[in-house]
Amino acid sequence: MKTLYVRIVAIFILITVISSILALFIANAYYNNRMKTYTQDQVLPVAEQVRDLYEGSSDHDIGSFMQRIGTMGYQIYLVDKSGSGRVYGSPFKHSQFDPSIAEAVLAGTPYLGMHEERRFLEIMGYFENSIRNTVGLPLQSGDETYAMFLRPDLKQQLGEIRILLAILLGHAFILILALIVILTRTIVEPLKALKAATRNIVGGDYKIGLDVKRRDEIGDLARDFSHMAHSLERLDDMRTEFVANVSHEFQTPVTSIQGFTQAILDNKTTEEEERQYLTIIHEESRRLSSLSKQLLTLAALDKETTLAQRESFRLDEQIRQVLIVTEWQWSKKELELVPELPEVMITADEGLLYQVWMNLIANSIKFTHPRDRISIAIRIDRHIVVTISDTGVGISAQELPHIFDRFYKADQARGRALAGSGLGLSICRKIVELHGGTIEAASEPGKGTRFIVTLPYL
Numbered sequence: 001m002k003t004l005y006v007r008i009v010a011i012f013i014l015i016t017v018i019s020s021i022l023a024l025f026i027a028n029a030y031y032n033n034r035m036k037t038y039t040q041d042q043v044l045p046v047a048e049q050v051r052d053l054y055e056g057s058s059d060h061d062i063g064s065f066m067q068r069i070g071t072m073g074y075q076i077y078l079v080d081k082s083g084s085g086r087v088y089g090s091p092f093k094h095s096q097f098d099p100s101i102a103e104a105v106l107a108g109t110p111y112l113g114m115h116e117e118r119r120f121l122e123i124m125g126y127f128e129n130s131i132r133n134t135v136g137l138p139l140q141s142g143d144e145t146y147a148m149f150l151r152p153d154l155k156q157q158l159g160e161i162r163i164l165l166a167i168l169l170g171h172a173f174i175l176i177l178a179l180i181v182i183l184t185r186t187i188v189e190p191l192k193a194l195k196a197a198t199r200n201i202v203g204g205d206y207k208i209g210l211d212v213k214r215r216d217e218i219g220d221l222a223r224d225f226s227h228m229a230h231s232l233e234r235l236d237d238m239r240t241e242f243v244a245n246v247s248h249e250f251q252t253p254v255t256s257i258q259g260f261t262q263a264i265l266d267n268k269t270t271e272e273e274e275r276q277y278l279t280i281i282h283e284e285s286r287r288l289s290s291l292s293k294q295l296l297t298l299a300a301l302d303k304e305t306t307l308a309q310r311e312s313f314r315l316d317e318q319i320r321q322v323l324i325v326t327e328w329q330w331s332k333k334e335l336e337l338v339p340e341l342p343e344v345m346i347t348a349d350e351g352l353l354y355q356v357w358m359n360l361i362a363n364s365i366k367f368t369h370p371r372d373r374i375s376i377a378i379r380i381d382r383h384i385v386v387t388i389s390d391t392g393v394g395i396s397a398q399e400l401p402h403i404f405d406r407f408y409k410a411d412q413a414r415g416r417a418l419a420g421s422g423l424g425l426s427i428c429r430k431i432v433e434l435h436g437g438t439i440e441a442a443s444e445p446g447k448g449t450r451f452i453v454t455l456p457y458l
Helices: 004-055 062-071 099-106 154-158 160-183 185-202 217-265 271-303 315-325 327-332 350-366 424-434
Strands: 074-079 085-088 135-141 144-152 311-314 336-340 345-348 373-380 383-390 438-444 448-456
Touching (some): 004 062, 004 135, 004 144, 004 160, 062 074, 062 085, 074 099, 099 135, 099 144, 160 185, 217 271, 271 424, 311 315, 315 327, 315 336, 315 350, 315 373, 315 383, 327 350, 345 350, 350 424
Parallel strands (some): 336 373
Antiparallel strands (some): 074 085, 074 144, 135 144, 373 383, 383 448, 438 448
């Protein structure tokens, strides 16, 4: 199994190698189109000057003359009519040579080996130390004709510069590879930290230490990951609290039902007590049924399978129906209701939206003081905006951002006696989002709460 570190290093090395090969082919193309002819045009005049200098001099010792030219940084191969050749200056590394070329030069045809010879990489011809990579001219020495083949001695002319350049390029390539291996860790190490943090979260440890100070994509990922871990920790805490609350919510009515049922079965109650106990058993059963329905509703909404069919209906009439159903609750507390419900048609899932208005209005009634006011208003713009506000106990600024989280109960602001299961507002938000809308809340402790539901106007 290849690790990410090995993969990244391999990719960078592959990029370096491919880039070097491409650069070689680009340099070869440039040499072939520009420098090859230029180099030959530079060497040919030198060969002509050497020939003219010898033929115009009184020194007829061609061997010593050519040796002096060789010491000036040139390699020379001199061939006589018999085909016998001799090297002056530094020896050629590759001495294989076609005799017919010498015969053609002796006959008066110049030889342009730098231009005529074909190679897979033409740029290598510039460095090729061979007789065929020369310029050939006929040379007259008295009655004798020679074929002179000449090329610059790069080893002598460039000398240490060539070695220095080779060392520079070689070490640069090695250093590039070393830096790739070393610096790639700056990418991989944070990812390893994220991997370790993931394992910690899987194990239930949400206390992770990541470098969130980086100003790059990895830093953004670390910050988002830390935020996710914090959210998961909070969700896990709420889940644990929810399980405890649900267990309590179930255990309390179940215990009451068992106790009162046992008392009735033991015939230890009067007729009046029996009726009272049956009433309590009925209420506790209703509480269990309500809690079960909420859990099932939330599970169905999570799967998004409940929003089966939309239909058109009067939204204002639906909200009025909720007010009628809850009349006994707000009448008992002598609340002032201020409905502003203009006629408006909406296309939505009627049953689901009914749950939204029932939850929001029931919450307002529950957390509003006697003889306070509840306002319900519909406003139509590009969207349908439903506002439900009350003058109740309100919600603190610390708890307000979390009231739509499932399992969350703003107990400190509202009191344990009034707290529900913590699922109602989560269900409301999920239903509204399934309809493509939004739900927001604004509140101030002691001054009331306002819920704003925005729905598409279809």
